[in-house]
Amino acid sequence: MQKIKDLAEKLALKNAAQHGGRASSKAVLGSLLGALPEAKKDVPATIKIIEQIVQDINSMTEEQQQKQISTLKIATAMPKKEKQVMKDLEGVEKTVVMRFAPNPNGPLSFGHSRQAILNWYYVKKYKGKFIVRLDDTDPKIKTPLKEAYDWIPEDLMWLGIKPDKIICASSRFPIYYEYAEKLIRMGAAYVCVCPREKFAQLKKSAIACPCRSLTPKEHMMRWKKMFKDYQDGEAVLRIKTDIKHKNPAIRDWPAARIVTNPTHPLVDYQVWPLYDFASAIDDHLLGITHLIRGIDFIATSEKQGYLYDYFNWKYPKDIQTGKLIVEGMKSTSDARKLIEEGKLTGWDDVRLGTLRALKKRGFTPQAIIAFITDVGIKKSDIRVSEKNLCAYNKKIIDSITSRYFYVEEPQEIDISTTKYTNTTRIINPPVKSQVARKLNIGTRIYIAKKDYEKYQGKFVRLKEFAYGILDKKFRPVDEKDLPKINKAGIQVLQWVPKRDSVDVELIMPDNTKHNGKAESNINTLNNKTVQFERVGFANLIQKNKKIIAYFTHT
Numbered sequence: 001m002q003k004i005k006d007l008a009e010k011l012a013l014k015n016a017a018q019h020g021g022r023a024s025s026k027a028v029l030g031s032l033l034g035a036l037p038e039a040k041k042d043v044p045a046t047i048k049i050i051e052q053i054v055q056d057i058n059s060m061t062e063e064q065q066q067k068q069i070s071t072l073k074i075a076t077a078m079p080k081k082e083k084q085v086m087k088d089l090e091g092v093e094k095t096v097v098m099r100f101a102p103n104p105n106g107p108l109s110f111g112h113s114r115q116a117i118l119n120w121y122y123v124k125k126y127k128g129k130f131i132v133r134l135d136d137t138d139p140k141i142k143t144p145l146k147e148a149y150d151w152i153p154e155d156l157m158w159l160g161i162k163p164d165k166i167i168c169a170s171s172r173f174p175i176y177y178e179y180a181e182k183l184i185r186m187g188a189a190y191v192c193v194c195p196r197e198k199f200a201q202l203k204k205s206a207i208a209c210p211c212r213s214l215t216p217k218e219h220m221m222r223w224k225k226m227f228k229d230y231q232d233g234e235a236v237l238r239i240k241t242d243i244k245h246k247n248p249a250i251r252d253w254p255a256a257r258i259v260t261n262p263t264h265p266l267v268d269y270q271v272w273p274l275y276d277f278a279s280a281i282d283d284h285l286l287g288i289t290h291l292i293r294g295i296d297f298i299a300t301s302e303k304q305g306y307l308y309d310y311f312n313w314k315y316p317k318d319i320q321t322g323k324l325i326v327e328g329m330k331s332t333s334d335a336r337k338l339i340e341e342g343k344l345t346g347w348d349d350v351r352l353g354t355l356r357a358l359k360k361r362g363f364t365p366q367a368i369i370a371f372i373t374d375v376g377i378k379k380s381d382i383r384v385s386e387k388n389l390c391a392y393n394k395k396i397i398d399s400i401t402s403r404y405f406y407v408e409e410p411q412e413i414d415i416s417t418t419k420y421t422n423t424t425r426i427i428n429p430p431v432k433s434q435v436a437r438k439l440n441i442g443t444r445i446y447i448a449k450k451d452y453e454k455y456q457g458k459f460v461r462l463k464e465f466a467y468g469i470l471d472k473k474f475r476p477v478d479e480k481d482l483p484k485i486n487k488a489g490i491q492v493l494q495w496v497p498k499r500d501s502v503d504v505e506l507i508m509p510d511n512t513k514h515n516g517k518a519e520s521n522i523n524t525l526n527n528k529t530v531q532f533e534r535v536g537f538a539n540l541i542q543k544n545k546k547i548i549a550y551f552t553h554t
């Protein structure tokens with residue numbers, strides 16, 4: 001059993017190093033069973049061991065993981081693999097027209113952005129047209145938010161996506177009614193007044209309801225009554241399909257329902273088209289040639305196929321993709337509830353996965369786009385952690401982001417005994433685009449409280465400044481003695497001069513707040529991502545004469 005534990009630990013550490021500090025139990029199990037056949041004798045016990053080890057390793061910081069990797073001498077290099085290539089669209093004839101159809105019940109989330117980015121990628125590639133169709137015909141469950149009608153175009157603009165047209169489904173009700181009446185007259189749709197429970201039982205048994213066989217004239221009369229006489233749940237417009245279809249969801253699916261007291265911010269109707277009906281009509285009228293949709297929309301494609309057959313329309317090329325699941329990111333519905341309850345500060349709360357929250361934290365649209373296009377289109381679900389996105393973002397900002405000094409929970413130190421006291425020191429910028437900056441040192445500095453407590457009385461190096469013994473009064477070491485000292489093992493500490501510092505509130509991704517001091521060179525920066533040395537990247541926001549730093553990642 002110890003042999004299994006030892007190998008599991010090594011495999012978990014290696015897997016974590018290759019995936020942003022997060023190991024996967026499934027990946028470790030597969031590798032372990034392949035390398036250690038005896039572990040197959042009691043797989044449940046092996047799984048239990050692996051899950052505990054993975055849990056322990058995932059609770060470590062990446063620095064702690066790397067230390068353990070070094071101790072165990074584990075090779076962690078990721079095997080090279082070909083970059084995911086976005087495949088060409090099939091069935092391209094003339095102009096490619098694609099659409100993105102978000103529900104405006106909140107701003108765009110990272111998950112929403114995937115569909116927008118994939119569609120925009122192909123539209124640019126084929127020099128086609130990109131349409132945004134705001135799918136706002138649900139006045140009960142996913143009720144639209146008035147502000148979201150402006151937020152969504154703003155979010156798309158931030159991503160660099162420029163729609164050729166933006167339409168609201170709620171502005172097209174007369175069109176949907178027109179096609180509903182055509183279907184009724186054709187005998188392809190009918191108004192069902194059966195109680196909901198009765199219809200559900202009939203559908204489950206693949207038996208047609210009594211309403212189905214009535215004449216189009218009778219159903220047209222019922223249709224008119226849906227607008228003034230019937231109440232919620234008393235009548236539903238249904239599309240005739242194969243009543244014995246193997247999938248009950250396809251059998252005579254609902255096209256429109258009654259909502260007598262809608263809570264919609266823009267319109268006030270009584271008869272509301274449902275998604276499968278309204279989007280099918282719009283896709284045809286807007287000339288959509290290709291659809292990228294989740295694999296969970298397979299039934300939708302089949303449902304809408306009946307409408308296209310009735311009208312003799314050509315169905316768009318359907319491209320299915322699995323879900324992109326980001327661990328820890330809340331759904332729009334959950335986020336809205338928490339905001340309304342006052343448990344979140346708003347749609348840009350750093351605990352959310354909205355584009356507005358990611359922007360606030362300093363993520364770049366380039367990183368989001370690169371991540372999404374590298375993942376590509378796959379039918380299987382993809383589960384990732386935020387650390388995967390962080391890795392992409394770091395590649396982009398690391399070489400272009402200016403570095404600055406910052407310390408958390410500042411502890412004051414007297415450095416009057418150093419020869420650099422009251423002088424101006426040039427700090428060599430590690431970023432080519434950064435102008436050399438000056439620090440007016442003075443006689444007192446701040447270091448982080450945790451560093452002071454951990455290294456008090458020990459030999460340290462104040463970064464790019466001086467060597468000496470750490471105490472309330474710093475005791476420098478004469479430069480002539482430095483060759484005798486093994487510099488490799490000396491702890492380097494971050495510091496900030498007291499007389500050249502500013503207060504900073506650092507807000508972490510879990511919304512915890514930390515007070516610190518940073519060099520005053522950041523005073524003029526606003527909505528700018530910087531790197532606080534030995535801490536990580538953060539986006540600076542000047543608010544009410546206060547500097548707030550929203551932590552991005554390490």
